[in-house]
Amino acid sequence: MPPPLRRRLPPLNWLRIFDAAARHMSFTGAAEELGVTQAAVSQQVKQLEDWLGIQLFKRLPRSLTLTDAGIAYLPQVRDALDRLGTATEQIFGHHGKRAVTLRAATTVAALWLAPRLAAFRDRHPDIALRLTTLYAPVDFGQDGVDIEIRYGGGTWPGVMALKLFEESFLPVCSPGYRVAADAPFAAPADLQRHRLIHVLGEREDWGGYFQRLGLPAPAAADGLQFDSLLIALQACAGGGGVMLGTAPLIDGLLLEGRLIDLFGERLPARHAHYLVVPDGSESAPEIAAVVAFLTPG
Numbered sequence: 001m002p003p004p005l006r007r008r009l010p011p012l013n014w015l016r017i018f019d020a021a022a023r024h025m026s027f028t029g030a031a032e033e034l035g036v037t038q039a040a041v042s043q044q045v046k047q048l049e050d051w052l053g054i055q056l057f058k059r060l061p062r063s064l065t066l067t068d069a070g071i072a073y074l075p076q077v078r079d080a081l082d083r084l085g086t087a088t089e090q091i092f093g094h095h096g097k098r099a100v101t102l103r104a105a106t107t108v109a110a111l112w113l114a115p116r117l118a119a120f121r122d123r124h125p126d127i128a129l130r131l132t133t134l135y136a137p138v139d140f141g142q143d144g145v146d147i148e149i150r151y152g153g154g155t156w157p158g159v160m161a162l163k164l165f166e167e168s169f170l171p172v173c174s175p176g177y178r179v180a181a182d183a184p185f186a187a188p189a190d191l192q193r194h195r196l197i198h199v200l201g202e203r204e205d206w207g208g209y210f211q212r213l214g215l216p217a218p219a220a221a222d223g224l225q226f227d228s229l230l231i232a233l234q235a236c237a238g239g240g241g242v243m244l245g246t247a248p249l250i251d252g253l254l255l256e257g258r259l260i261d262l263f264g265e266r267l268p269a270r271h272a273h274y275l276v277v278p279d280g281s282e283s284a285p286e287i288a289a290v291v292a293f294l295t296p297g
Contacts, residue, residue: 014051016034021064109133159278160279164272192215237253
């Protein structure tokens with residue numbers, strides 16, 4: 001692969017000084033804010049103008065004004081500085097707090113983990129717990145991730161794995177869909193007459209569900225198809241059809257009445273979700289606190 005093209009950017013400090021000078025409309029005011037001399041501000045603004053090949057300020061006897069180029073450039077510079085500052089604060093600005101990064105699949109993060117984070121923050125205000133759903137093609141523990149929620153059999157090399165919860169699957173729909181449906185819901189076999197919502201790539205699907213019951217599975221093309229469980233849940237809660245829900249992830253939607261358990265029977269999943277920590281790191285106090293909070297049993 002060829003090396004990336006170098007961005008044509010002036011030095012960051014020149015941009016900071018340009019921003020300060022424009023806010024004060026004074027080299028002296030910018031110098032006082034930044035803790036440098038007025039001559040240093042003037043010199044670096046001139047260097048920036050030379051680098052750009054255009055004048056940014058009109059130097060008047062007792063004041064400064066922006067040129068047309070300066071007026072056009074200033075909001076772009078400020079936006080870039082603001083975004084850089086925000087990103088730096090969000091990623092690195094823990095102000096002495098111990099930081100822990102926890103990685104989970106998007107569905108688990110949204111439906112199971114996120115509702116618990118406020119309680120963790122209240123109990124451990126000294127720990128900055130950061131949640132990520134980004135999976136990178138590198139070994140776990142080598143990409144800045146300290147803890148991971150992983151689905152599987154619970155035996156992976158080089159890690160400590162603690163079971164969080166097991167999954168089960170159940171047909172669900174919205175109250176509105178159930179009332180408006182033309183076909184009955186007397187038994188699982190009746191689902192073959194309803195509009196089914198399919199989530200492509202999920203561990204358990206309608207094909208496996210009907211196979212376990214010894215029933216033929218309708219074609220996915222006859223229903224609605226999504227590549228995201230979260231989007232499928234929204235479609236189901238909105239009356240789009242019947243989907244194969246995953247407990248306990250949908251327990252909140254069931255309690256709220258947005259979804260209905262159609263038959264009161266759940267099929268167990270083949271594996272479970274585990275809290276996974278690289279060997280040797282579980283003794284760190286901040287990691288131990290996260291582990292103890294999420295696995296109270």
